[in-house]
Amino acid sequence: MSHYPLPIHFRSSFQYRLFRVFTLLTSLIALIFLTVYITFEIRNQRAHISAQLHLQAQHLAETIRLPLYAENRPVLQQLAEGATHQIPELRGVVITASNGKVLTDVRLPRSENNAGVIEETVEVRSDTLASSPESAISGGTEPGPTLIGRVSLKRSTEDLLLMSYRLVAISCAMAVGFWLTVSLICYLVLRQVTKSFNVLIQGIHAMQSGDLSARINVVSDDEPGRAANAVNDLADALAARTVELENANRELEAFNYSVSHDLRKPLTVIYSYCQFIQEFCSHNLDAQCREYLQEISDGSQRMNQLIGTLLEFASLTRTELYRCHVDLSEIAHTTAKGLVVTEPSRKVTLRIAEGITVKGDRNLLQVVMDNLLSNAWKFTSKKEDALIEFGVLEDEGMPAYYVRDNGSGFNMTHADKLFIPFHRLPGTGVDGHGIGLATVERIIKRHGGRVWAEGEPEKGATFYFTL
Amino acid sequence: MRRLLFVIIALATLLPSLAQAYDVLVLQSSHNTGYEQAFNGFRSDCKAPQRVVVLSDYVDVDVVRIVREERPRLILAIGDTALAATRKITQTPVIAVVALGINAKANLTGVTMFAPPEKYCNLFKQLKVHNVGVIHNPDKTGWYLDKAQKAAEKVGIKLIVRKVATPRETLAQLDSLAGKVDTLWMLPDTTAVTRETVEAYFRFGQHQAVPVVSFASSYLGLGAAAAVDINSTEMGRQAGDMANALLRGVRIDDIPRQAPRGTKYTINPNVLGKLDINDASE
Incomplete structure (x- = not known):
């Protein structure tokens, strides 16, 4: 369907x-x-x-x-x-x-x-009436x-x-x-007869496009009218269920935000105390203790980063979309410069198509480009001649934007797990929480688009998205 | 031997008298009304034994053989077909009635179909006409026209005569009469009047606005203005009188053919009215 x-x-x-x-x-x-x-x-x-x-x-x-x-x-x-x-x-x-x-x-x-x-x-x-003298005098009839x-x-x-x-x-x-007259009459009659069908179809399309408040105007009590009533009842149930789900989701996100926010306080205390001990009491500790303390400090730091990522991920669904014209090529250039600055020693070829503009939320699309280009940067770290591309092509009549690299790639059997939050493919060998691609997918979906990936181990990967 | 001779003589004497069981052989052409009326008239006057043969009842009738074997004393031929059947008979007297072909022949007499010309002339006078057109074949009706000419002259009527030898000539001769006559006289001439040409007479009368006087009332329905009709029954009686005379022993040479006695005028008042002619039957 x-x-x-x-x-x-x-x-x-x-x-x-x-x-x-x-x-x-x-x-x-x-x-x-x-x-x-x-x-x-x-x-x-x-x-x-x-x-x-x-x-x-x-x-x-x-x-x-x-x-x-x-x-x-x-x-x-x-x-x-x-x-x-x-x-x-x-x-x-x-x-x-x-x-x-x-x-x-x-x-x-x-x-x-x-x-x-x-x-x-x-x-x-x-002449049939004419008779010969013989017949005339004898009173006979002619043959x-x-x-x-x-x-x-x-x-x-x-x-x-x-x-x-x-x-x-x-x-x-x-x-x-005659044909034109009958056709015209047929058309008028059919228009009247199929009016209920058209109303039904229009209502269903409105609902299908996401307007769950739309209802079908029931114009007759025939089969389409009864179907419209049934669809309206179904839409009512669906709307109620959606409201319930949205409420539950909102509660869940609030809980997530609350937990993440609340966890940061004790974590900050732990990290602060670890810093305090390392700065003022380290001379009282032996080397083993200092090593343990450093582990605690690093762990709390990583946990802080994770909580930050979680907060950011949760905020994606909470923030409103502000659509405007966005120059993706410009964002790609900016992001790429930032990446080059972090590791200037790396030799990476960047090919960014110019003039790719879309209509969407600038901040969220910035996040998308950051995640995709960062992933490409990370997964090409072992390549001598790394290549990262950004461009656009046509897919089923729609523009599909892509980020391609020639890095470590992935096995296509795992393609469906790439966008699951906190799920990391085995043997990737790079740092991360496994939340980047899940974030990308959520943003693209909020824009009404689609994201997918193609890859091959040690040959690279390509991530496509539409808006 | 004597006995055998006696038998032969007796048979030769008696057999003809046995065969002659009647006196008059009546040959009737068909069962037409006119013929039946004539026969009835004949029978009412002539009571002699008769044998009646209606020719139309047989495919072929050998009249000569009948006459030879039955030896009638006279033959009554009713109609032209019957008259034609007696052509080969020369010994037995023949009386013909209701026939047009009664010509001069030794053993033939009868009542002709030609009403006396005076009758017609009288009618013409009543119609107040002077120039009478006539078409005829001299071989057939020349004798009658001679009489007619004389009768017409007596009453001051001029006959304008056209002669034909074949029926096809009739139409052209009719055209030649246009504008020259004020009446047209149809004679019972089988050349001048046929089934094919009879229409032309009445068309002529219609176009020229002249009355057509015919010899039979049956033509009144086709457009004839008047006719001198002959009474067939009376003709039969005339023939009966002739037969009685013959049977009495009068020679046939002494009994000439006669004109019909019973005639009457018949008219078509509608035609006369259209021609602005007063009723001529009075």
């Missing part, structure tokens, strides 16, 4: 995913309906045009019945040309006699575009109209093509309008 709130990207939100599904489904449905509608309409129009052409052919057949029977070509030609004038879409009229002989063939040039042609042929038959000929009309579908283009354009526009 991440300790940091994940950034809420719109693309990964529940609302966006639902919206995407809805809009995709809507567009798919709109596309299907659009295709079906256009196909149906075009077929319908084509059938309508065919039926219309059939009627026109039948009408022409009625008109030409007599001249066709008489095989009067000029009249047939005139009627066929008249039909092409009356119906501009006609591209051809062919009139044939019952024996197949073509009596009239009027053809017009086809349009330049790729429009097709529909053809309708109807038979021209004698059926006799075939006189055929008329065939060819019609261009150019207008159908244009109508299809127009139909597709209008339908697409309507489908897009």
Whole structure:
């Protein structure tokens, strides 16, 4: 589980995913309906045009019945040309006699575009009501109209093509309008539906960022609303527990400070008396006693230093942070000069990157740099050509500052114990209380950063920290 | 041997008399109403024994064989199909009714479908028309048109005649009458009037705004203004009278073909009204 709130990207939100599904489904449905509608309409129009052409052919057949029977070509030609004038879409009229002989063939040039042609042929038959003299006088019925000929009309579908283009354009526009409207409605509905989810997520993020006083505003009694209530209850319990822990910690630190402070008084007395005896009564003591007395004095001195370190360590959590721009490079230079002064005989190469500035508490960051550079100085004491570096690199998109040395290093199996207070790695061979790196870790954590180390025995160590 | 000779002579004498069990062979083209009415009229006047054969009830009827074997004394042909079936018969008298093809032939007589021209002329007078257009085939109806010309001249009516040899010519001849006639007379001419051309007559009448006078009332529904309708039953009776005369022994040469007796005028008042012609049936 991440300790940091994940950034809420719109693309990964529940609302966006639902919206995407809805809009995709809507567009798919709109596309299907659009295709079906256009196909149906075009077929319908084509059938309508065919039926219309059939009627026109039948009408022409009625008109030409007599001249066709008489095989009067000029009249047939005139009627066929008249039909092409009356119906501009006609591209051809062919009139044939019952024996197949073509009596009239009027053809017009086809349009330049790729429009097709529909053809309708109807038979021209004698009038169904008309009867022969024999039937008329006998009162009989005729067997059926006799075939006189055929008329065939060819019609261009150019207008159908244009109508299809127009139909597709209008339908697409309507489908897009429908899709946009439905999408907008979906978005508004989803925003309302997912409001409780968003409120829940925002509340959890606020708590996750450390604001334990933040509470989720419960806007509904649905599942997210109930989850918000549960999280609020959990936050209440967590806040109460935190208060308890803070109180206990504060009491513990106060106790620590009090004990450390109170221990200093008798220790000062012991040390003072040891100094007094060494100065005024040493001639009454033999060498053995003087040696013991010196041991007591040194021990009380070390204990005093330890108590001072403890007081300082305890004060780290008690002091307030004052964030400002801090030039770490400058601090590194200052600290390094101090170290060089303490042991001017040592030959140490210091490489300090310039212009590294951060935002943090100057005093605490000074402590961090002091501890890290002092450690590097100490653990390179046995090296002829010691090298200590301070710089910055990028780690997971964040600047990571480091102090590197080529000293005695450490085994990576002990890396997790480096920052435990008063814990010292075996075989280090240098003085210390084992509180420096624990102090560094606490300061970095108070800045919201992270500290870690990499090392290899006799090859050196690198300590990284972020802020 | 004598006995055998006697049997042969007896059979030769008796068998024809056994076969001739009726006098009149009635050949009816079909069961059309007009034919049935004509036959009923015939039967009401002629009581001689008859055998009726309706040709449309059979695929093929060998009339010649029937006549040869059954030896009727006369044949009544009702309709043109029946008349056509008697073409090869030359000895037996044939009386034809309700038929258009009654032409001059030695053993043929009958009642024609041509009403007396005077009837039509009388109608034309009532319609107050003077120029009457007629289209006909001289081979078929030339004899009738001669009579018609004479009858028309008597009453001061001018017949404007157009001759055709094929039905297709009818349309062109009709066009040639445009603007020259004030009525159109449809003759029962099977060349000038066919199923395909009959429409042209009424279209002509409609376009030229002239009445069309027809020979059958069934054309009134198609646009004819008036018709001289022939009573089929009465035609049958006429034929019955002819048959009785023949059966009495009168020679067929002495019985010429006759015009139908029973005729009446029928009109389409709607058509006449549209042509601004007063009711001509009065």
